[in-house]
Amino acid sequence: SLLTFWNVAATAQLTVEAVPPNAVEGQDALLPAHSEGQKFYGYIWYKGSQVHESHLIIRHIIRSNITVTGPAYTGRETVYPNGSLLLQNLTLNDSGVYTLQKVDEVLQSQNVVVKLSVYQPxxxxxxxxxxxxxxxxxxxxxxxxxxxxxxxxxRWLFNNEELRLTDRMKLTRNNSVLTIDPVWRADAGLYQCEVSNPVSSRKSGLFRLVVLFDPTRSPGLSGGAIAGIVVGSVAGVTLAAALAYFLYFRKTGGASDGHHLTEHKLSASNHSQGPFENHLSKVDEIAYSALNFNAQQPKSPAPASPTPAASETIYSEVKKK
Structure with missing residues (x-):
């Protein structure tokens, strides 16, 4: 009886998706019953997850071919002999969960929950x-x-490719706002944004970003970075010049001092007495020899007078040994 049919209890539940699961507003969708190979007494469809008279869409008794509609019926629903429900001319309000109660010959029921989402393009x-x-x-x-x-x-596109974000680019939480700070000349070009949902997608028109820049500057460098490079370059050149001057002064000044010191020692050797010469240490001899060697390296020819002194120096070294 219909009263017994109302009070059947569900023994199992199956969750499936509508066809298609994501439907476009104005189109149709099928809510499958999955009743193949089984015999049922009837089908009851409800809008929502609650099996209650206030949510009843349609009730269909197979043997008597009786169909009864409920409060949730809109006139756009059609039930098939296998229990599937067709929804026509979908609206956004049709999104949600539908519950099918399938009743078998012994008045045992099986519930099927169907999910449907409806979107506008x-x-x-x-x-x-x-x-x-x-x-x-x-x-x-x-x-x-x-x-x-x-x-x-x-999502954002740059020159017809997906935009690759850098540390200078920020997006809002929903990606609707793109901020570039600072802008580099490499950022100039064509931008697009693309919006999409599960049933459609559209791109914006091309937006051209023009970046004005100083052609004498290196691309991708800020004013502070360029100033730092200039200061560093000037400091490097100054340091190199100071080092070169120091090395040159050391070489030329050392040679001149060695030459004067050698002449002083030669004069002292020629005019010293024997006892003073005997007190010269080996360190003095080595220093004397080294300084005399440096004295022999000037660019201009050495005067003729120091030559005998050089011979005397060698003789003095041999004599000390």
Missing amino acids: VTQPSIQTINSTVAEDDSVTLTCLSEGHAAVSI
């Missing part, structure tokens, strides 16, 4: 900004606008 977005021409090292903000669609995904 997205509209073409647009990119807005305060200024499409910016100077290098300034900042720019691009906003992707899509009317009437809150639950959409947004």
Whole structure:
């Protein structure tokens, strides 16, 4: 009886998806019953997860071919002999969960839960900004606008490829606003944003960003970085010049001092008495020899007079040994 049919209890539950699971507003969707190979007494469809009269869409008794509609019936629902339910001309309000109660010959029931999502096709977005021409090292903000669609995904494209974010680029939480700070000349080009949902996607028109820059500057370097490079270069040149001057002064000044010291020792050797000469240490002899060697390296020819002194120096060394 119909009363018994109302009070059957579910013994199992199966969750499936509608066909298609993500449907477009205005199209149709099928809610499958999955009743193949089984015999049932009847089918009951409810809107929502609760099996209650207030949520009844349609009740169909197979043997008597009786169909009864309920409070949730809209006139766009059709039940098939296998228990599947067709929803026509979908609206956004049709999204949600549907429950099918299948009753067998002994009045045992099996519940099937069907999920359906209905979306509007997205509209073409647009990119807005305060200024499409910016100077290098300034900042720019691009906003992707899509009317009437809150639950959409947004991605950005640059020169027809997906934008590769750098540490200078920031996106808002929903990706609708792109900020570049600072702007480099490499950021100049064509930008697009694409909005999508599970049933559609659209791209904005091309937006050209123009970046003004100083052609004498290296690309990708800020003013502070360039100033640092200039200061570092000047400091390096100054240090190199100071080092070269020091080495030159050491070489020329040392040679001159050695020459004067050698002449002084030669004069002392020629005029010293024997006892003083006997007190010369080996260190003095070595220093004397080394300084005399340096004295023999001047660019101009040595005077004729020091030559005998050099011979005397060698003789003195042999004599000491």
